[in-house]
Amino acid sequence: MAKILIFGGYAKSLTNFRGELIKDMVRLGHQVIGMAPETGFEGELNAIGAQYQRVPLQRTGLNPLKDLAALRLLVKEFRQMQPDILLSYTIKPVIYGSLAARAAGVPRVYSMITGLGYAFAGRSLKQKLLLSLVRILYSQSLRKNARVFFQNPDDIAVFRKFHLLPNGDSAVLINGSGVDIRKFSFVKAKTNPVIFLLMARLIREKGIAEYVEAARLLKPRFPEARFQILGPPDSNPSAIRQEEIAAWQSEGIVEYLGQTNDVRPYISECSVFVLPSFYPEGTPRSILEAMSMGRPVITTDAPGCRETVRRNMNGFLVPVKDSLALADAMERFIVNPSLVTEMGIRSRVTAEEKYDVRKVNRSILEAMDLLEVGRSCVQQN
Template identity: 40%
Template sequence: MTPPHPSSNPRQSLEGKNLLFLISEDWYFCSHRLPIARAARDAGAKVAVACRVRDHGDTIRKEGFDLHPIGLDRSGRNPLADIGTILALRKLYQRVRPDIVHQVAVKPVLYGSIAAWLAGVPHVVNAMAGLGFVFISKGAFASLVRPVLISAFRVLLNRRQSRLILQNGDDSALFQTKIGVRPDRIAIIRGSGVDTISFSPAPEPDGPIIASCVSRMLWDKGIGELVEAARILRHKGSDIVIRLIGPTDDNPASIPTETLDAWRSEGIVEVTGPTADIADAYAASHIAVLPSYREGLPKSLLEAAACGLPMVATDVPGCREVCRDGETGLLVPVKQAKPLADALERLAGDAALRKKLGAAARNAAEQEFAEPVIIGQTLALYESMLGGEN
């Protein structure tokens, strides 16, 4: 299913409707779904947000959204607690009575879809920004859970008045062939949109070449391979600076703080931790790098593209949607440090190539990934469902 075309007047179908976002964390809602929620509010919808509330509750409330704190543990493995979460969500849905619930990421989609079915929610939008730890891990727990998860998704994602938003064609093909989701239940909307005003090109900084990886510090983001690539470059006498920018979290693939501290002490990479100003971090960089194992559509690369930075990324779903080999960046094989080091070295030594790739990246951000484009497609999907499309 291609993205719906935005209508000229979304207010016709969203006026007076209740829209509820279910998402694990308040920070993720603010960074990835806030512009869409604002647009829905401005189109006349009453917007509510259910998430774990930590540092961004006031931000959400100041937007005029009803905020419902929930304790949805992304890394939890306690079946009794999970059943309790589903029942709590059902109670919430029955109380809020949303016309549409928009659920984001694996656990909210799974538990929220069960709760929506039990509560009789008329329209369900499920957004999968990637396949998550359970789908890509080869560990015992993931291998045990994966068949159950696939069977549950096959039922839940094919329900009438349910739509699955995916961010790239690779994931669409996978959900159809491996999980059995019908093509007419899938909408491809490429990302959550990037603010091309706040994220804009800046002149290259003076000094050594800086390649910044803006990401959560997870093993499956390829951080280990990037550190090894930095060692290779240092051994060759390169003065390229590899900068790791981002937080740890409770994801099972999270890199231990002790490991990050050891890398920092080793001096091979800069470990800066999270920052509230990604645009400023990119303005201080020459290259953006993300050697992830798999993505939906990485926001960090979208923001890098909007900043006009050339990219180095792995040739995997999601990354190659933004980093197009020889056009906006250089693609390298997944889980291989030497090709990663070679690509970084190539870009570091060729200012003209960096300029060419960065200009093309900025153009792609403006034409394909900008917030107005993605917001229009999302509101049009809401409209089509409220208008009676099964």
């Protein structure tokens, strides 16, 4: 039995994005401890057979003194816990977790790159300076990693370009975080009227302004079509303000549905899922959930997004920040609603074949040499 630490930047993501992986590890006989900065998450991890340990790390921001103090505490925690394996995901846990694990003598260290993030997203002076620092930190922290998991080939190419991977190139490509195809079951889409749904955090990088502009172009000609937005507000500097959303609603352009802990009823009610993101995604989980429920997808020809759509088969790819192209793609579903059903079925098939979380988890466990070892432990017990 291996003692495995899974370290993420946000406690809720341990169950939302790694829950099925943790369950599989537990079923195979391993001891799993989830780690994140928040308090009060023991119950959620205990419910799936794991433990929870809070770790002192600021999820966002760059404060060298605080981050250095957190690194020292992580080294101390790892030495006390004596894990066999560390798996980290999101930028700060990957960097500081890997550095601390090496200092503490953790035998096997793995990282998962779930998107490139803010430093890689633009060309401002701040981002260029941050990128230089991030490159140094990645190259140092990943140097001794056994494997580095990536959710799309574009991110692998970037890491190779900047020589950020360990010697021997330990990159492993996986199909995102996967989706539970049984939980997100197929539901036939309604097409009268055609309802579009954008589901994301309310930040500009998700293409929300472009979506609203596309709706503004289409609404006068197709007043029956509906354009919905679902997602929580955000503290990011590029967050969409509540006043903007209220103005859009007053204009009669979009419907803001608020936020929810269960997206399935909203996906069930929509016809087409839209995510015109230009944020450096890993593989957007929201797209996979919509595909699993049988919804065609309109998304951007951008890293992480483009892998989910087989062009003109289960949806359409549009250029980033192009509201005209987005409106054209949306119009195709309005004037030809039979595409909703045809492409939605293909989305479901793709989810089953490529993105089933059980298949994704198996590839992760195999790459970590846990699958057969875990089975042996279960048989011995």
